Amino acid sequence: MLPKMLRFHFTTLSYFAPRASPFPLSLSISQAIPKPTRLRSQMASFSSSSSSKLLFRQLFEKDSSTYTYLLADASHPEKPALLIDPVDRTVDRDLSLIEQLGLKLVYAMNTHVHADHVTGTGLIKSKVPYVKSVISKASGASADFYVEPGDKIHFGDLFLEVRATPGHTLGCVTYVTGDAPDQPQPRMAFTGDTLLIRGCGRTDFQIFTLPKSTLIYPAHDYKGFTVSSVGEELQYNPRLTKDEETFKNIMANLNLPYPKMIDEAVPSNMVCGIQSKAS
Ligand SMILES: N[C@@H](CCC(=O)N[C@@H](CSS)C(=O)NCC(=O)O)C(=O)O
Ligand SMILES: [Fe+2]
Numbered sequence: 047m048l049p050k051m052l053r054f055h056f057t058t059l060s061y062f063a064p065r066a067s068p069f070p071l072s073l074s075i076s077q078a079i080p081k082p083t084r085l086r087s088q089m090a091s092f093s094s095s096s097s098s099k100l101l102f103r104q105l106f107e108k109d110s111s112t113y114t115y116l117l118a119d120a121s122h123p124e125k126p127a128l129l130i131d132p133v134d135r136t137v138d139r140d141l142s143l144i145e146q147l148g149l150k151l152v153y154a155m156n157t158h159v160h161a162d163h164v165t166g167t168g169l170i171k172s173k174v175p176y177v178k179s180v181i182s183k184a185s186g187a188s189a190d191f192y193v194e195p196g197d198k199i200h201f202g203d204l205f206l207e208v209r210a211t212p213g214h215t216l217g218c219v220t221y222v223t224g225d226a227p228d229q230p231q232p233r234m235a236f237t238g239d240t241l242l243i244r245g246c247g248r249t250d251f252q253i254f255t256l257p258k259s260t261l262i263y264p265a266h267d268y269k270g271f272t273v274s275s276v277g278e279e280l281q282y283n284p285r286l287t288k289d290e291e292t293f294k295n296i297m298a299n300l301n302l303p304y305p306k307m308i309d310e311a312v313p314s315n316m317v318c319g320i321q322s323k324a325s
Pocket of ligand 1: 304307
């Protein structure tokens with residue numbers, strides 16, 4: 047299993063979204079489902095602004111120890127925002143915060159199909175109809191837009207890159223802040239469950255091709271950590287610093303309990319959190 051997880055999956059986009067986008071704020075996504083869509087890879091035109099334009103919040107859902115991340119381009123007139131890995135039971139809290147901050151939520155995204163909680167994306171869409179849900183094509187789940195490795199998700203002048211980081215689930219992706227002059231530095235990687243702080247769901251070394259200064263924001267933490275970096279995890283992650291055989295042995299003997307919500311969470315998350323609707 048491990049060698050497969052180490053493979054690189056970057057792709058060159060072969061087609062792009064048309065310039066006239068029906069999507070609010072002229073963001074990158076312009077095609078609608080039902081066909082899986084690709085995101086425009088064109089870079090946003092750069093201004094001389096600094097990384098201070100990124101508004102960032104790390105939110106926590108205690109029952110599943112899940113982190114939800116809020117990112118927005120605070121310098122853009124419409125303050126477009128996105129949520130990564132929202133949880134259904136904290137949707138009202140998240141939407142209230144977004145309103146208080148004067149942001150316009152445009153994307154509700156998942157790093158993967160979660161097994162331990164129901165995603166908030168469907169509920170968010172029912173409350174804020176113009177929000178579009180996003181998940182990887184490889185996840186097999188339904189959403190408004192499907193991303194693939196190498197795609198870029200623009201919000202205002204900022205964007206996230208999509209990296210394939212399978213292992214925990216086949217369709218796990220990591221969303222990474224752009225490597226460009228006016229993008230936030232250090233880079234930030236939203237790793238889902240692929241890489242946890244001093245742990246992992248399943249490893250994927252693709253994350254470790256990022257600069258050591260890259261900040262790591264996983265989907266869960268069970269020990270009280272909030273953030274790490276590629277350099278720290280390379281040095282101190284008790285699983286990923288082992289050789290392959292030892293790693294396989296550790297992962298085969300985690301003896302984690304069956305996630306309490308898996309029977310409800312996975313079917314729901316395959317349809318964006320609401321079973322009666324497509325997305
Ligand atoms: N007890 C929790 C489930 C905990 C769990 O299995 N966490 C997953 C990520 S959520 S799919 C995991 O990969 N954990 C790795 C670890 O080392 O803990 C519940 O019942 O929901
Ligand atoms: Fe998970």
